[in-house]
Amino acid sequence: VNQPPPPSPPEGRLPTEPTGPSASTDQLRRGWVAGWSAVSAGTGLLLIGLWVADASANVLGLVGGLAALAACVALHHVVVTQDRGERSLERPVDAPDLVPLAGRRRLLGGAVAGVAAFTVAGTGALFAYGDRRPTASAWASGGRLTQIDGSFLRPEDVPFGGVVTVWPPGAVGTELAAVMLIRLREPPLPPTRLDGTVDQTLVAYSRLCTHAGCAVALYRDFDQALFCPCHQATFDARRGAEPTYGPASVALPQLPLALDDEGYLVATGDLSAPPGAVGGTL
Amino acid sequence: VTPPSPLADLAATLDRRLGRSADRPSVWPTSFGAMISHVIVVAFLVLVVTGIFLTFFYRPSTAPVTYSGSSALYDGATLPAAFASTVRIGSDVPGGLFVKRVHAAASHLFLAALVVHLLRVMATGQFRRPRLGTHLLGIALLLLGIGFAYTGELMPFTLKASSSLRIGEAVLASIPFLGGPLASVVVGPELPSDQILVGAWVLHVVVLPVSFVALTVWHLRLVHRRTPTIYRRQDVDVTRYAVGRPLWPDAIARFALLTAGIVALLSVSSALVPWADSELAGPFIPAEATNSVHPSWPLFFTTGAMRVLPAIDLTFLGARITNVLVAGVVLPGLLIGMLAIYPFLERLLLRDEGEHHTVDGLLDVPLRAGAVGAFTGAGLVLTLSAGVDALSFWLGTPVETVVLVFRLALVIVPVLAAVIMVKAAHTRARARAIAAAVGSSPAEGVR
Numbered sequence: 001v002n003q004p005p006p007p008s009p010p011e012g013r014l015p016t017e018p019t020g021p022s023a024s025t026d027q028l029r030r031g032w033v034a035g036w037s038a039v040s041a042g043t044g045l046l047l048i049g050l051w052v053a054d055a056s057a058n059v060l061g062l063v064g065g066l067a068a069l070a071a072c073v074a075l076h077h078v079v080v081t082q083d084r085g086e087r088s089l090e091r092p093v094d095a096p097d098l099v100p101l102a103g104r105r106r107l108l109g110g111a112v113a114g115v116a117a118f119t120v121a122g123t124g125a126l127f128a129y130g131d132r133r134p135t136a137s138a139w140a141s142g143g144r145l146t147q148i149d150g151s152f153l154r155p156e157d158v159p160f161g162g163v164v165t166v167w168p169p170g171a172v173g174t175e176l177a178a179v180m181l182i183r184l185r186e187p188p189l190p191p192t193r194l195d196g197t198v199d200q201t202l203v204a205y206s207r208l209c210t211h212a213g214c215a216v217a218l219y220r221d222f223d224q225a226l227f228c229p230c231h232q233a234t235f236d237a238r239r240g241a242e243p244t245y246g247p248a249s250v251a252l253p254q255l256p257l258a259l260d261d262e263g264y265l266v267a268t269g270d271l272s273a274p275p276g277a278v279g280g281t282l
Numbered sequence: 283v284t285p286p287s288p289l290a291d292l293a294a295t296l297d298r299r300l301g302r303s304a305d306r307p308s309v310w311p312t313s314f315g316a317m318i319s320h321v322i323v324v325a326f327l328v329l330v331v332t333g334i335f336l337t338f339f340y341r342p343s344t345a346p347v348t349y350s351g352s353s354a355l356y357d358g359a360t361l362p363a364a365f366a367s368t369v370r371i372g373s374d375v376p377g378g379l380f381v382k383r384v385h386a387a388a389s390h391l392f393l394a395a396l397v398v399h400l401l402r403v404m405a406t407g408q409f410r411r412p413r414l415g416t417h418l419l420g421i422a423l424l425l426l427g428i429g430f431a432y433t434g435e436l437m438p439f440t441l442k443a444s445s446s447l448r449i450g451e452a453v454l455a456s457i458p459f460l461g462g463p464l465a466s467v468v469v470g471p472e473l474p475s476d477q478i479l480v481g482a483w484v485l486h487v488v489v490l491p492v493s494f495v496a497l498t499v500w501h502l503r504l505v506h507r508r509t510p511t512i513y514r515r516q517d518v519d520v521t522r523y524a525v526g527r528p529l530w531p532d533a534i535a536r537f538a539l540l541t542a543g544i545v546a547l548l549s550v551s552s553a554l555v556p557w558a559d560s561e562l563a564g565p566f567i568p569a570e571a572t573n574s575v576h577p578s579w580p581l582f583f584t585t586g587a588m589r590v591l592p593a594i595d596l597t598f599l600g601a602r603i604t605n606v607l608v609a610g611v612v613l614p615g616l617l618i619g620m621l622a623i624y625p626f627l628e629r630l631l632l633r634d635e636g637e638h639h640t641v642d643g644l645l646d647v648p649l650r651a652g653a654v655g656a657f658t659g660a661g662l663v664l665t666l667s668a669g670v671d672a673l674s675f676w677l678g679t680p681v682e683t684v685v686l687v688f689r690l691a692l693v694i695v696p697v698l699a700a701v702i703m704v705k706a707a708h709t710r711a712r713a714r715a716i717a718a719a720v721g722s723s724p725a726e727g728v729r
Contacts (some may be wrong), residue, residue: 057379061553064380068546075539082531088523089309091639095508096411108314123460131462133455133471173567175473212452212588212606214445230449230575231588232671232681245682247588247605249595279454280461280602282597 029077036074043067101196135274137206138171141253145181145204145265146172152264155199158183161221165207168267176275178207179255180213181265182237184224191240193272196256197264204255205241211235211248213277225254250278293530301484307505309526309532313513313571315641317405317540318399323498324541327394328548329430330491332385339375341367342483344439344474344566352391356562364439364479365565372561379559386558387548393580396427400621405654407647409625410638416504419497421621426494431578439479440563444600445575447478449585453610458601474566521639559647576668586667587613590688595710624653648707655703659696663688 043069050059144152145166158164164181171177184201186192197203205226209216215229219237225244227234233248235241241252253271260266283678297308310316343363349356353373361369371378400420403409409417432450436443447469455465470477509524518525527533551557565574587609596603629635631649645651667688674681 037605051377054376057383058553059378061375061383061549061551065546065550065553066541068549070540072539072546075542076536078531079535079539082535084528085530086525087307087309087528088525089307091508091509091524092507096415097412097413097549101717126460126463126467128464129467132466133469135463151327164651211593211604212610214451215343218573229671230445232685239522242595246717247593247609249592249593249604255683277454277455277604277606278595279602279606281459282600282602 029081033074033077033081036070037076040067040074043070047171057095087162089127121145135175137177137271137275138168138174139177139179139267139270140168141172141267141269142260143267144260145170145179145267147259148172153181154263155202155259155265158202160185160201163219166204173200176208178272179204179228180207180216180219181257182219182224183239186224188238188240191242191251192238193240193254195258196268198257198259202257202265203237204257204267205235205252206254206255206271206276208277209248210243210250210276210278211246216252289453289534290530291560293534295527295598305381306414308529309510309524311512311526312346312533312536315402316391316510317536318402320393320537320540320607321395322542324397324537324544325388325395326494326498327541328388328545329385329392332388333487333491335381336371336378336385337487337604339367339371340364340437340483342437344476344479344481353561361476361485361565362439364437368560369437380552383555383557383559384548385553387555389431389552390579391428391544391548392558393431393578393709396424400424401658402723404621404624405650406511407638407640407642407650410628411635412674413511414505414507414625416501416508417625418622419501419504421618423494423501424495425481426490426497427616428580430486430494431488432578433490434450435578436479436482437486438558438560438563439474439566440560441572441573442563443567444473444566445572446577448473449575449577449588451579456607457611458603458607506610509639511639511641519663521637524639573696579665581713582666583617583661583664584610584614584665585690586670589668590664590667590672590685590692600721613664617657620657628653643710645703645707645710648704648711651707652704654699655699656696659699662693663691663695 017092042062047060047063047067048253050063071073083277097202140252145164146152146169147164147166150172153164154164158181158182162183166179166181167174167177181202181204183199185205187200188197205216207217209230211228211231211233216226216228216233217228218229218233219225220227224237226237226244228234228248229246231244235243235248235252236244240254243249243251250273253273253275255271256268258266258268284462284592341363345363345364347363349359349361349366349369351370351374351611352355353369356369360603371382373379403420432446436447436641451465451469451473454468455461457464465656468478468481470474487609510526512518512520512525514520516609527536576582588605591609594603594605594608628647628649632647644654666686670681670688673679674684677684
């Protein structure tokens with residue numbers, strides 16, 4: 001635009017204002033404000049009464065909404081009648097750009113030093129605290145596979161295509177030790193540890209996804225795949241629970257199985273790897 | 283004429299607190315665009331009032347308790363104390379369900395207004411000199427808002443919430459070297475732990491609200507010290523003058539109207555939409571999982587990235603870089619970092635160190651139009667990626683196909699959006715040049 005900028009008004013009210021209505025309509029609107037305020041207050045009282053009387057949430061919501069709507073109408077008329085109009089204000093010259101600290105060197109230096117000290121101290125404290133999350137699960141050799149109700153399992157309890165979540169006897173219901181016992185429809189293939197299977201078709205894998213630690217809760221019978229509902233990581237239960245699709249990069253840890261003297265399923269050791277998400281430090 | 287009132291005195295005091303004196307009172311923009319930021323404040327006030335009510339009845343504990351009350355679904359069941367207390371709020375406390383629903387509805391409005399306000403600031407160039415500090419504070423406020431959403435979602439200790447907690451733990455632990463200790467401190471040794479629940483409760487109820495109020499006051503103070511931005515207009519030299527309404531009575535009356543309107547909206551919506559009926563989500567049970575595990579929607583882009591990015595497993599100097607690290611730490615860091623870095627970048631690339639006080643049009647600066655297009659495109663695709671499982675269910679398509687489409691979209695959509703926006707900006711500039719050359723009125727040529 002090649003034209004010179006229009007003249008600016010002095011500070012104070014702009015010449016286009018005020019936009020308010022005439023005195024007669026003003027009087028009418030004052031009546032509206034009083035009336036709708038009364039409606040709002042009355043509905044508000046009704047809301048309190050209904051609240052005390054333990055009315056349902058839907059009734060409270062509608063009555064509360066009505067009270068607020070009446071207040072809206074009243075306030076709309078306040079806005080229309082009570083305007084003082086636009087005003088202009090001269091902008092400050094050379095206002096600091098970043099934060100008020102920028103102009104004050106000592107304060108800025110102090111803030112930077114404080115943040116640095118806090119970061120160093122925090123990192124040091126974290127390293128001193130260390131990683132306290134358990135890496136081994138509660139599984140040990142001879143531990144019977146225990147269901148959530150405390151009962152033990154025999155091989156014949158799991159039909160073909162069946163999945164049961166089991167825990168070691170002392171840690172039923174815990175997160176890290178949760179294991180899925182699966183009866184495959186076909187015998188598993190390497191890299192499944194075949195000496196850890198029972199009946200040729202019973203295998204057990206950790207229930208925690210190696211991607212982000214969710215429970216791999218879904219078993220797809222038609223391709224014998226374990227499927228994580230969180231991020232769609234898919235594992236081949238027939239081939240050592242190696243990832244076949246999705247964001248996981250590592251197989252689910254396998255639990256080696258055997259039968260004890262009484263014919264119950266037991267573990268012969270801990271999981272083949274620490275359960276849960278991999279990543280971070282090696 | 284407004285009669286003197288205690289409210290007027292209060293407004294004058296507030297004016298002084300904002301760093302303005304009686305002879306130079308603050309001016310408040312009352313355009314619809316500027317109202318978005320007021321929606322944040324109003325929604326926050328609603329959240330504080332309803333939140334105080336809910337705090338009285340909430341118990342941050344995972345200890346099993348036997349619930350007995352008027353919820354037919356859970357009467358006599360043994361539940362984690364946190365979940366039992368939310369069931370009690372929903373079923374036994376008078377008005378509890380109403381307050382809980384309004385709290386949840388207000389949280390959605392709060393977060394939506396935060397995101398829209400930030401996008402508007404980016405698209406209209408309000409981050410430029412002298413308002414960079416105000417903008418950076420705004421990003422900090424967005425992060426606090428996301429913190430509110432994440433901790434608030436954990437607190438009822440539903441199955442879904444605890445699954446997203448598990449993913450949060452994996453994200454923390456995926457950070458090389460620091461991750462393990464960090465996850466131990468934040469989450470505790472093994473889920474379910476009281477540590478995380480008490481932590482989330484203290485953050486949600488004390489730390490985050492106090493920080494949010496403090497930073498908001500600072501943000502508002504900076505806005506008024508530097509005077510608000512305004513749309514370009516013919517009757518005012520906007521580089522020298524800010525234009526707006528006085529705080530009393532114009533702006534206060536408008537804020538009161540906005541507050542009443544939002545309260546009406548939230549209140550009626552609580553009767554029509556079952557916000558936050560966490561009874562239906564079920565309590566946390568270790569080693570259980572549910573379909574469609576999501577964090578709160580402002581964090582959809584992280585879970586979306588975890589779903590569409592491929593498996594990654596690289597070893598580098600003793601660090602193990604995985605999909606979770608890239609999708610949960612690096613990518614969000616880059617996206618939110620872009621919001622902070624872009625103002626510096628624009629200054630550098632456009633060689634523009636001057637002060638700007640206008641609310642620009644979306645297409646006024648081609649570089650910015652392109653950047654906003656690419657950013658919004660990437661954010662939108664990643665956000666929608668969080669629903670690949672739901673989409674695959676609705677469309678009857680294998681999830682692998684849906685993920686493939688989203689992988690392609692993640693590359694194509696941001697580039698396409700940037701190209702279209704830059705082209706449109708150049709076309710707009712040419713049209714303006716032609717209009718100026720043929721001497722049409724500036725009112726048509728310049729908005």
